[in-house]
Amino acid sequence: MRPRLQLLDEALIDRILDEARHVLATIGVEIESDEARALLAEHGAPADEATGRTRLPGALIDRALDTAPRAIGLYDVLGAQTHDLSGTNVHFTPGSSAILVLDHATGTMRPPTTADYVEHTKVVAGLANIAAQSTALIPADVSERIQDSYRLFLSLLYGEKPVVTGAFTVESFDVMREMQVAVRGSERALREKPLTIFSCCPTSPLKWSHVTSQNLIDCAQAGIPAELVSMPLAGFMAPVTLVGTLVTHAAETLSGYVIGQLAAPGAPMLWGGSPAVFDVRYETTPMGAIETMMIDCAYNEIGKRLGLPTQAYIALSDSKLLDAQAGFETGMGAVLAAASGINSISGPGMLDFESCQSLEKLVLDDAICGLALRLARGIEPAEDFPSLPRFTELLSDGHLLISDHTRRHLRDQITFPGPVIDRANRSRWQEEGSRPLGERARDEVERLLAGYRPSRLPDETARELVRLMEAEARRAGMPALPARDP
Amino acid sequence: MDPMESLAAALQRGDDAAVREHTREAIGLGRAPAAILNQGLLAGMGVVGEQFRTHQIFLPEVLLAARAMYAGLDVLQPLLERDNVPMLGKVVIGTIRGDLHDIGKNLVGIMLRGAGFEVIDLGKDVPPERFVDAAVEAGASVIGMSALLTTTMVGMKEVVATLEARRCRGQIKTIVGGAPVSAEFAREIGADDYAFDAASAVTRVKALLGVA
Numbered sequence: 246m247r248p249r250l251q252l253l254d255e256a257l258i259d260r261i262l263d264e265a266r267h268v269l270a271t272i273g274v275e276i277e278s279d280e281a282r283a284l285l286a287e288h289g290a291p292a293d294e295a296t297g298r299t300r301l302p303g304a305l306i307d308r309a310l311d312t313a314p315r316a317i318g319l320y321d322v323l324g325a326q327t328h329d330l331s332g333t334n335v336h337f338t339p340g341s342s343a344i345l346v347l348d349h350a351t352g353t354m355r356p357p358t359t360a361d362y363v364e365h366t367k368v369v370a371g372l373a374n375i376a377a378q379s380t381a382l383i384p385a386d387v388s389e390r391i392q393d394s395y396r397l398f399l400s401l402l403y404g405e406k407p408v409v410t411g412a413f414t415v416e417s418f419d420v421m422r423e424m425q426v427a428v429r430g431s432e433r434a435l436r437e438k439p440l441t442i443f444s445c446c447p448t449s450p451l452k453w454s455h456v457t458s459q460n461l462i463d464c465a466q467a468g469i470p471a472e473l474v475s476m477p478l479a480g481f482m483a484p485v486t487l488v489g490t491l492v493t494h495a496a497e498t499l500s501g502y503v504i505g506q507l508a509a510p511g512a513p514m515l516w517g518g519s520p521a522v523f524d525v526r527y528e529t530t531p532m533g534a535i536e537t538m539m540i541d542c543a544y545n546e547i548g549k550r551l552g553l554p555t556q557a558y559i560a561l562s563d564s565k566l567l568d569a570q571a572g573f574e575t576g577m578g579a580v581l582a583a584a585s586g587i588n589s590i591s592g593p594g595m596l597d598f599e600s601c602q603s604l605e606k607l608v609l610d611d612a613i614c615g616l617a618l619r620l621a622r623g624i625e626p627a628e629d630f631p632s633l634p635r636f637t638e639l640l641s642d643g644h645l646l647i648s649d650h651t652r653r654h655l656r657d658q659i660t661f662p663g664p665v666i667d668r669a670n671r672s673r674w675q676e677e678g679s680r681p682l683g684e685r686a687r688d689e690v691e692r693l694l695a696g697y698r699p700s701r702l703p704d705e706t707a708r709e710l711v712r713l714m715e716a717e718a719r720r721a722g723m724p725a726l727p728a729r730d731p
Numbered sequence: 732m733d734p735m736e737s738l739a740a741a742l743q744r745g746d747d748a749a750v751r752e753h754t755r756e757a758i759g760l761g762r763a764p765a766a767i768l769n770q771g772l773l774a775g776m777g778v779v780g781e782q783f784r785t786h787q788i789f790l791p792e793v794l795l796a797a798r799a800m801y802a803g804l805d806v807l808q809p810l811l812e813r814d815n816v817p818m819l820g821k822v823v824i825g826t827i828r829g830d831l832h833d834i835g836k837n838l839v840g841i842m843l844r845g846a847g848f849e850v851i852d853l854g855k856d857v858p859p860e861r862f863v864d865a866a867v868e869a870g871a872s873v874i875g876m877s878a879l880l881t882t883t884m885v886g887m888k889e890v891v892a893t894l895e896a897r898r899c900r901g902q903i904k905t906i907v908g909g910a911p912v913s914a915e916f917a918r919e920i921g922a923d924d925y926a927f928d929a930a931s932a933v934t935r936v937k938a939l940l941g942v943a
Contacts, residue, residue: 643837644834644837646790646791646794647745647791647794647795647798651791652791652795655789655791661786661789663786664786670910670927670928671913671927672913672914672925672927673927673928673931676927676931
């Protein structure tokens, strides 16, 4: 049986959805994109001239939910399927868009460079439990105008896994789409085998900015999966109650479905989010708060009630360094998210309220994700019945270490995390240098960097990516891109 | 492939039937029994030990390789005895008096045998003097003692004292292990060494005897 975390009963989910629909039909959403507003007007939902808001009738929402896909596949740069975003399948991806990197050499946070980004990508390539890359860092050594496309460029050049990403401007979308078309060979091939997920974020309360609503339409029309990342803050930009925040989240997310599905019925979209409670002592948005995690898992249940693929920012920490808080917040989030069955879980590697990535934390988090994925597989009998033969064998041989049954099931029953997790006996741990977690994690980062194998992306495609990126840089006033590793 | 390499490879796979067959094949080709032992069986176990240490393989694979090693040794043993080829050394092992836990000790025995030692396993609940008697009688170079309880581990000290009293403490080395035992405790009771697990017991016994 697959273990499931359940926070809401069906009656409560239906009431939350009803309330959200009522809010959308009554107050409506503010949409900045002219194209989105025109699209809604065409379908009988014009913006109110006095308030500028667009009310969304229930029929429009129903239609959007009817056409939205129930499953989305993701494929790596070579075209092999890596994700089935449906049902309770769970996939992890690093937390995205950190503006800082924790420099292990100095122990300080600083803006990341191209070299940091490439290292991050190389480490992700070697992590067994991280299924997708994300554009995890925002390189500070390129023009702000190309920071979004440049991240995707580096990810596609150095990594093979699909990429969770997003555009920071309307204009960037084109080149980011062209890069993906270059990898796949054609627009149609990209539609058939999606390579990325784009984050499209409404602004609480109930607003779609020009950039995000246009990005959402562009994604929908190109067949690029869009995760709707609604971010209500309980007690600040949403009611303080978790249910009230869930209503806000549902309303914002439903409005995204309406925009995306009207733009292109059947467009791949994820019921996602990054809500949080608001800590009124520090004026912060703690991702490590249990209530934040509860909101995430609860909205996942709402998305699943609608049969939709889901996403959440969870399995990350607000700590500023790799300490016990970093471990327990990430561990709690990963376990809850896996038990909830969130399809795409964005978080690993992240510290400091989604603002700082740490390579050492990332390798620890990979181990945590491995444990969470094991939990999600649950407990199933495996040649266990009848039990008597195992006991007979045990009594006869004195142990079951080399039993055929052990050999067949050892690795699918028991997870063996890498050396970042200490399971040695005390004497061995001492003999090996009494090394704390941070040092073991650093070793693992070094090992992964040393073992990195270049992407198998064809040279010709890589050259096309470089050509596209260099042209984009020139448009942004950068005559050359920063030097990078081969 | 050279028969020695085939033998070592079969041993690493834990394929006891193939090890038996390759051992016979090597004998048939006129290879010296000592060479078959060292370049085939022990060479294979050396690789297995290193892979285990670095977590490339786990305990079940090591034990399978050890079982395959025994299969080869069964074929080879008469020829080794005929040629007076010594094994790596003789080790007496047992769980100390009052202690009935022998899982760890059994693992040590399997690993030592797999590494090419002759092992005399006295079982569990072994009185101190019996360790010494057995070692003297068999001409063993090492006594390995195991305990799981803090109440029984003190018996290990008596073994060291008995060796001292019989003036054979230098010739017969002692090594201790088990959950409550530590390197510090080994030093306190005058044991020659301590091993924290079965794999390290092999390394430490080799070091005690100065064999690679």
